[in-house]
Amino acid sequence: MQRISDAYILDNFSDAISQEYIKPYFQPIFRSVTGQVCCLEALARWCDPVYGILTPDMFIPVLEKHGLIFELDMEILRAACSFYSEMKQRGTPFYSFSVNISRHDFQKRDLFDRVTASLDTYDVPFDAIRLEITESIMLEDIGAFQRIFKQFHDVGILVWIDDFGSAYSSLNVLQNYEFDTMKFDMLFLKNLTARGKQVLASQINMAKSLNMHTLVEGVETEEQRKFLLSVGCEALQGFYYSKPLSSEDFIALADKNGNLIESLEDKNYWNQIGRFNFLSPSPLTDFDAACGNGTDQSDSLEKNIPPLALIEFIQDQAYYVYANEGYLKSITSLGYDSIEAVEQSFNEKKSDQYLMTNNIIADAIATDKIQELDYRNEDIYYKLSARCLARNKKRAMLAFQIQTFDSDREMETSSKALQYGNALFSTYEIVTLVYPRTGTSRRIYAADFIPEYDNVKAETLKESIHNFCRAEIVPEDQQRYMRFFDLDTLDKRIGNNPRGFVQNAFRLSRNTGPGNKWRNIRISRVPSEEAAVYIYTIQVVQSAEEKMLDVLAEEHPELLG
Ligand code: C2E
Ligand code: CA
Ligand code: CA
Secondary structure, eight states, X not given: OOOOOHHHHHHHHHHHHHTTOEEEEEEEEEXXXXXXXXXXXXXXXXXXXXXXXXXXXXXXXXXXXXXXXXXXXXXXXXXXXXXXXXXXXXXXXXXXXXXXOOGGGGGOTTHHHHHHHHHHHTTOOGGGEEEEEEGGGGGTOHHHHHHHHHHHHHHTOEEEEEEETSSTXXXXXHHHOOOSEEEEOTHHHHTOSHHHHHHHHHHHHHHHHTTOEEEEEOOOSHHHHHHHHHTTOOEEESTTTOOOXXXXXXXXXXXXXXXXXXXXXXXHHHHHHHTOOTTSSSHHHHOOTTTOOOOOOTTXXXXXXXXXXXXXEETTEEEEEEEOHHHHHHHHHTTOSXXXXXXXXXXXXXXXXXXXXXXXXXXXXXXXXXXXXXXXXXXXXXXXXXXXXXXXXSEEEEEEEEEEEOOHHHHHHOHHHHHHHHHHHHHEEEEEEEETTTTEEEEEEEOTTSOOOSXXXXXXXXXXXXXXXXXXXXXXXXXXHHHHTOHHHHHHHHHHOTTSEEEEEEEBSSOOSSSOOEXXXXXXXXXXXXXXXXXXXXXXXXHHHHHHHHHHHHHOGGGGO
């Protein structure tokens, strides 16, 4: 590094500002999942007529020592605001900038006023600017800092914690302040051993559970990028993506790649998705954007994460955005050789998987609840869970989790699998797709004790329904069952039902367990299919409901329809 005397810096500083030799370079910050630029960090450069480009380490310590850093920071902020305004005028608006604020600036009484005046001058909305503040400052004068912090917070200027993890008392600052984003120091990446990964992953996990966004700086390699994506880090910055660029170079880059800049609508959408915690053992349950009261999952790492995918739905079409290794494995066991194959099969809207999942996907998109589906393919049991992370008019992002249970033996030996296994069996005993137009049916899943009643063993669909009824339904309920499954009126009855399905309780004649006979049988129509296709399910009822149904059948059988 070239040594430049303190005297040179001090003598020329004011000139360098008025001549605009000092100006920000902008280092793009990338959304990890989309690869779009979601923010620009302004970093000071002094383009000196004598010495060429000076980097901050050559002049910042001098300016700090002589009480001039505040003037530098305010000039960089002003220039960033001016760039905001320039981008807007040329029709390529950019919505978020971050600037560095020195700890010394907090001793200036007019910090807040100077910052907001600069934004006002260039007509920059307050929520377009983030202030990067290193963690060490916050330990010094907590009271004073809290006051000014609140001022910024109240007007919507976001505060980021910079260099997180570089000081030893990092965790203390989190008790006193609420930050928008935790920016992890690049030290974390210098040593990405198994243990280093674990530390970083659990910190990202923690930031999310405290409802903060996550950014890692100093990303230099593809390996680092992949790892950070897999643990759910939302934003990445570093030489791997781009070095700091002059405003001209950034504009040239953005003009060359029309898709580089994240739109404002997408920013809000992705910010919401960013709260999703990939590392939680139960990420879908944990996702509660507003409350952020996560549990401690610091012992879980990538490999322990259940199969997880993010899939985006845009006008009925599915697009994979992300799938972790476990998810890729699961889909292989379902007979697909790639994630693209699953996507294609779904989008063709023909496969059984489509028919099975389409309902829960529609429900997941429409609600904020986790939707679940159990099914079996050959000897493997699956539990698919889906949850909507964010939606806007055009699209919705869903997180999917698959749990698989490979064999009966595994079900018995693994207590966790057993626990899910029980849930699996208590949910559906039968899932069958019924195609009245072709007079066929197709069983997707059935508990072992129920034999097939399909049109292989019967002449027609109606006959197989009848056979099932005679063999499996108690005599008292058979007439009701045949009315319930009357194909001639089914569509109309489903159409009349606002919930989009018909459901009723029937008793199975086979003794399938201690005392329980009652089942909920439901027939729903697969939406958006031209010819009617139905999903037929049999579900065990809860024991409380069972008693009620006994009483009802005894005293008011007419109420059962
Ligand atoms: P910082 O805020 O932590 O900024 C990140 C620094 O890391 C930048 O150095 C950036 O160029 C560099 N960097 C970015 N990606 C990579 C990477 O992949 N690998 C490595 N090894 N480095 C990377 P820069 O621009 O020299 O700035 C150094 C420090 O000077 C900044 O650290 C910040 O603390 C300070 N600084 C810069 N501009 C300003 C300013 O306007 N005001 C104040 N108060 N401080 C500033
Ligand atoms: Ca910074
Ligand atoms: Ca930093």
